[in-house]
Amino acid sequence: MTTLTTGVVGALLAALPADRVLLDDDVLASYRHDEAEWAPAGRPLAVVRPREAREVQAVVRACLEHRVPLVTRGAGTGLSGGANAVDGCVVVSTEAMREIRVIDPVERYAVVQPGVVNDDLRAACAAQGLWYPPDPASAPWSTIGGNVATNAGGLCCVKYGVTRDYVLELEVVTGTGELVRLGRRTAKGVVGYDLVGLMVGSEGTLGVVTEVTVRLRPARPAERTVVGYFASVVDAGRAVEAIGAAGIVPSALELVDRHCLAAVDAWKNMGLSVDADVVLLGRTDAPGEAGDAEAGGMLACFETAGATWAAASTDAEEAEALFSARRLAYPAVERLGPVLTEDVCVPKAAVPEMLARIEAVAQRNDVLIANIAHAGDGNLHPLLITPPGDDAARERAQVAFTEIMADAVDLGGTVTGEHGVGLLKRSGLALEQSAAVVAMQRAVKAALDPLGILNPGKVLPDETGASA
Incomplete structure (x- = not known):
């Protein structure tokens, strides 16, 4: 070990219980990267698994003292390299911070540590007749802290919004080592700048979140499902556009193309790819006659857009199986070879054109691209699949990947809807935002992390605008 390494590791061991600090080489290797297979990753000096905020503060202060980079990590389910280690860093894993501290049924909020798994929070809230809406496909594994870091979305966000819409208050250790509380738990509050909104989606570059207070909703009615089969992704995109034009706000509207359907079939033998090239799955949770009207409206839009078959499902088990297949699509496609995952979002009216451009990109570059999408809010996830070992x-x-980002921006969209910038999309941020806006963000970063130790090299492009 160098003097620097000995110094920070010694400081960590002195400040924390011994079981919090991990130094074994094999263990360190397992914390190097998230699920973004194509993003570079360095080698950490140590991994720390704190259990409460003061321990996190001790880690940040040790890293400040020794000028050592610090990378915060949740469950490692990210798809942009945002949690990837850099050489010589300390990785702070929040996986041991799993306490659900409060669920308040009167004020309708929950207070949790950042390592609480999304589905575990949702289950605990459901037991009290409450609901936490953000539901990324990784909800069975991803953590609330990680969801906050990337402003995660999910299937129901077309109607109910993303993580930022539900975060009321945060406890954060700043880049200067201060432990602060941001936001409020009251229904209203406009004191000062919205620092909570700033932290959500900042991917660990502005502070380390140690506690999260989230807004809850009452449990919602059972959903009704409408299914449509289409001959092309463009036809399915036209149905999405038509639903938006009709003023219908579904509780979910998901697209799965033939490549994903075939991958799920090959893995789980569900028989989905026999009858359809593309499936649209719509849902409404409106009660009573309003729900009937929304389901009927979606069905009419499917048919008008050229569905080869469409129906409102009367079998709840069958409908749930279809949505399960949607959630299985990404891991099923991963079995085919290395996957580079896109995450662009465009206006609903531009969905047909964006899907057509993705097909053109695939043909022009001779790349297999499978498509899954939160189609109802224009959030598309083209999955670029390559044979193993084919450089x-x-x-x-x-x-x-780069061309798809450019097309999204050209259509008035964004290069990332919910996965974050991380390492993979730093050049995309520069493509989407002006130099003046990037400079504003650099100023914020410098103010909150003056020594630049928090997740360095992520999100913002370097001074030349390059991605690395």
């Missing part, structure tokens, strides 16, 4: 295909996929 030429990998290079073509990276070109296609």
Whole structure:
């Protein structure tokens, strides 16, 4: 070990119980990267698993004293490299901070540590007749802290919004080592700047979140499902546009294309790819006659857009199986080879054109692209699949990845809807935002993390605008 390494590790061991600090080489290797297979990752000096805020503060202060980078990590389910280690850093894993501290049924909020798994919170709230809406596909594994870091979305966000819409208050250790509380738990509050909103989606570059207070909703009625089969993703996109034009706000509207359906079938033998090239799955949770009207409206939009078959499902078990297949699509596609995951979002009216452009990008670059999407809010997830060990295909996929980002921006969209910028989309941020806006963000970063130790090299492009 160098003197620097000995210094920070010694400081960590002195400040924390011994079981919090992990130094084994094999263990360190397992914390190097998230699920963004194509993003670079360094090697940490140590992994720390704190259990409460003061321990996190001790880690930040040790890293400040020794000028050592600090990378915060939740469950490692991210898809942009935002939690990837950099060489010589300390990784702070929040996985041991799993306490659900309060569920208040009167004020309708929950207070949790950042390592609480999304589905565990949802289950605890459901037991009290309450609901936490943000539901990323990784909800069975991803943590609330990680969801806050990336402003995660999910299936129901088309109607109910994303993580930022539910975070009321945060406890955070800043880049200067201060433990602060941001936001409020009251229904209203406009004191000062919205620092909670600033922290949500900042991917660990502005502070380390140690506690989260989230807004809850009452449990909602049972959903009704409408299913449509389409001959092309563009036809399915037209149905999405038509639903938006009709003023219908579904509780979910998901697209799964033939490549994903075939991958799920090959893995789980569900028989989905026999009858459809593309499936749209719509849901409404409006009660009574309003729900009937929304389901009927979605069905009419499916048919008008050219569905080869469409129906309102009367079998709740069958409907749930279809949505389960949607959640299985990404891991099923991963079985086919290395996957570069896109996450662009465009206006609903631009969904057909964006899907057509994705098909053109695939053809032009000779890349297999499968499509899944939170189609109802224009959040598309093209999955660029390459054969294992095929370097030429990998290079073509990276070109296609960049072209898809450019197309999204050209159509008035964004390069990332919910996965975050991390490492993979730093050049996309520069493509989407002006130099003046990037400079504003650099100023914020410098104010809150003056030594630049928090998740360095992520989110913002370097001074030349490059992605690395």
